Amino acid sequence: MYNIREASTMTGFSLDTLRYYEKMGLIQPASRGTGGVRSYSDANVHQILSIKCLKQSGLSLEDIKDFIADGQCFRNKEALDDEEMKLIQSRMSILAAQLDRLEEQRQALDQTIAEARTKLDYYEKLMQS
């Protein structure tokens, strides 16, 4: 278990940002000690790192919230009832939409990287001559 300062140095987010993400519903520290002191588990830290990756790929906090919602709610079940079916379908359409956007973004990113390389090459040649 880690305190917020340790979690901060392990993940690279500031104390304030960790608290802010919690308020926004992205993280739930494993527990609270006396005086309400936050305590982060390894799983917590892992999740925060995964949030960092999602952020770095350009998702908004809302998108991240949608993205990480779930994961283990439906395991170990023989059958699903109607409610669960609907829930899963709505999650699937959200995920599918996100995936589309991410793939578009990747195309743009590839193009941008290629252009940056071209520019750099151009400058390099310019300097050599």
Added chain:
Amino acid sequence: MYNIREASTMTGFSLDTLRYYEKMGLIQPASRGTGGVRSYSDANVHQILSIKCLKQSGLSLEDIKDFIADGQCFRNKEALDDEEMKLIQSRMSILAAQLDRLEEQRQALDQTIAEARTKLDYYEKLMQS
């Protein structure tokens, strides 16, 4: 030549956004008519579309400004003087830094896309059974 409304529909940016980008120094419409009416050339529209691509790959307006600075300032020259050398070197280091960030971002993005696919597959299997 296109007016701002045409430029807007051609590029997908709002009128206000186009004017805002101009104020931020990203675009210079080819000319102004009577009453200061903006007039965009094909080259302008092309550049705006390229800005759109840069935006979509996650660059800030400042980064975009750095990215598109230049391009034709040093063509057709036999030799470069000291000033120009320094300018090019500073541009190269900015571009190189951006390239690094972009490549990191692409790693994150690939990972995110892979995770999204995994999640979708998982849900799909869940629904089939």
Added chain:
DNA sequence: CCTTGACCTGGAGTCAGCTCCAGCGTTTAC
């Protein structure tokens, strides 16, 4: 001429995502 519609400007407002701060509660060290 006068109205209508498209454009202009400067400035205010909005939203996301932090960041900072005052004031308060523990715990720890002297």
Added chain:
DNA sequence: GTAAACGCTGGAGCTGACTCCAGGTCAAGG
């Protein structure tokens, strides 16, 4: 038992990127 160090909370403040608006200019149509 008290001061320093750390954490907590609620709320204010800030930046980037728009978005909206009031008030003005100009061109064309009736």
